[in-house]
Amino acid sequence: MSDIAKEAFDVKIAGTDQQESKTSEIEEGDPWNTIEDAFLKRRSIRKFKKKQVPAHLIRRILEVGRFAPSQGNCQPWKFVVVRDREMITEMENFCADMCRKINGPLDYTAHKKGTFARWRSESILKLFAKWQPSTVHPIPFGAVNLIAKNRFKVFHHPPTVIIPLMDTRGIGHPEVDLGIVGTNIIMAAHSLGLGTCWVGLASFLNNSPEWRERLGVEEPYSLVEAISVGYVLGKPMQNTVSRETHETLWIEDGIKDLIY
Amino acid sequence: MTLLTKKEMKRMPIVDDASEAQFGVVAIDLDKCNGCKMCTIICPGNVLEVYGPKHDKKARIKEGLSLCLSCDNCHAICEHDAITIVQAYDFVGRYKQLNRGAPSQPRLKY
Numbered sequence: 166m167s168d169i170a171k172e173a174f175d176v177k178i179a180g181t182d183q184q185e186s187k188t189s190e191i192e193e194g195d196p197w198n199t200i201e202d203a204f205l206k207r208r209s210i211r212k213f214k215k216k217q218v219p220a221h222l223i224r225r226i227l228e229v230g231r232f233a234p235s236q237g238n239c240q241p242w243k244f245v246v247v248r249d250r251e252m253i254t255e256m257e258n259f260c261a262d263m264c265r266k267i268n269g270p271l272d273y274t275a276h277k278k279g280t281f282a283r284w285r286s287e288s289i290l291k292l293f294a295k296w297q298p299s300t301v302h303p304i305p306f307g308a309v310n311l312i313a314k315n316r317f318k319v320f321h322h323p324p325t326v327i328i329p330l331m332d333t334r335g336i337g338h339p340e341v342d343l344g345i346v347g348t349n350i351i352m353a354a355h356s357l358g359l360g361t362c363w364v365g366l367a368s369f370l371n372n373s374p375e376w377r378e379r380l381g382v383e384e385p386y387s388l389v390e391a392i393s394v395g396y397v398l399g400k401p402m403q404n405t406v407s408r409e410t411h412e413t414l415w416i417e418d419g420i421k422d423l424i425y
Numbered sequence: 426m427t428l429l430t431k432k433e434m435k436r437m438p439i440v441d442d443a444s445e446a447q448f449g450v451v452a453i454d455l456d457k458c459n460g461c462k463m464c465t466i467i468c469p470g471n472v473l474e475v476y477g478p479k480h481d482k483k484a485r486i487k488e489g490l491s492l493c494l495s496c497d498n499c500h501a502i503c504e505h506d507a508i509t510i511v512q513a514y515d516f517v518g519r520y521k522q523l524n525r526g527a528p529s530q531p532r533l534k535y
Binding site: 193194195196197208209211212273274287290291294298301302304307308310316317399400406407408409411412424425 | 437438439440441446448463466467469470471490492494495496497498500501502503504506509510513514516519520522524525526527528529530531533534535
């Protein structure tokens with residue numbers, strides 16, 4: 166190793182040491198740091214200002230997304246950015262129509278208990294559940310119901326929609342990598358004062374030949390989720406929220422313990 | 426550690442039956458609430474509504490089927506700290522919540 170290279174290496178090592186000592190200085194109960202606080206205060210935003218987000222900010226957050234970890238560094242994504250208001254409204258209308266079509270035969274809550282219509286809807290739902298159990302979880306079922314009744318939106322009228330398409334040939338579990346790249350994107354957006362919301366119901370677009378063509382979704386790509394991006398209306402991130410604690414199995418020194 | 430039986434895995438809860446589907450529950454401090462409607466605007470489950478006698482309109486849970494997903498967004502937006510979730514959603518059968526404790530704010534020490 167040349168002297169210059171050795172010196173540079175020593176400097177690097179010293180830098181690492183510094184970082185480590187900084188970590189060990191943190192004591193139990195110390196306040197959250199800036200990054201932790203950003204993660205704790207981020208909320209999904211469903212009310213956006215009409216103002217468009219500058220294009221350079223969207224490119225900036227996509228650039229942060231590009232450096233997300235992925236299995237085998239396969240980077241199984243391709244971004245589609247839609248900043249056309251009319252097109253976003255058309256996407257909204259298409260997905261809402263799909264919700265109405267699905268909700269019609271499945272919504273047993275619209276019928277009184279004991280009636281034939283109720284029994285029929287419940288039976289169709291049970292058949293549907295055998296095919297796709299996760300989609301008829303009561304929460305998305307309720308969301309589809311609200312959208313069908315015009316009491317909720319799919320995309321929430323954002324000025325920009327980012328669609329991370331998934332390369333289905335990705336290594337291992339490309340869905341996970343897509344989630345990670347999405348997390349990079351939403352946290353970068355959050356750090357710039359932008360609001361984001363994951364839109365799972367956007368996957369209806371993936372099954373429509375017309376929309377696949379309009380959004381450039383071709384084999385081997387698949388549209389799994391979309392992310393609405395825009396300026397936040399009001400102050401929906403003033404406080405942190407409560408979430409349930411989760412059971413954690415803690416294994417140390419040959420002893421298994423459960424903590425919450 | 427709780428697990429599901431095979432029978433439970435196949436069972437779909439009926440959402441408008443209180444014994445099968447327990448949606449989230451929020452507690453509203455009516456003394457602190459000033460009826461600003463921010464929580465009703467933000468609520469993704471369309472659960473809250475501001476109503477009551479004249480000059481005393483407060484946020485309340487709508488009557489009928491509640492679809493509260495215990496996201497606590499209403500607490501995050503509330504300037505007066507008047508609302509928070511007290512119970513998360515839970516269902517019988519396939520979607521039963523497993524291995525969860527009570528809702529809690531971010532904890533620096535536990």
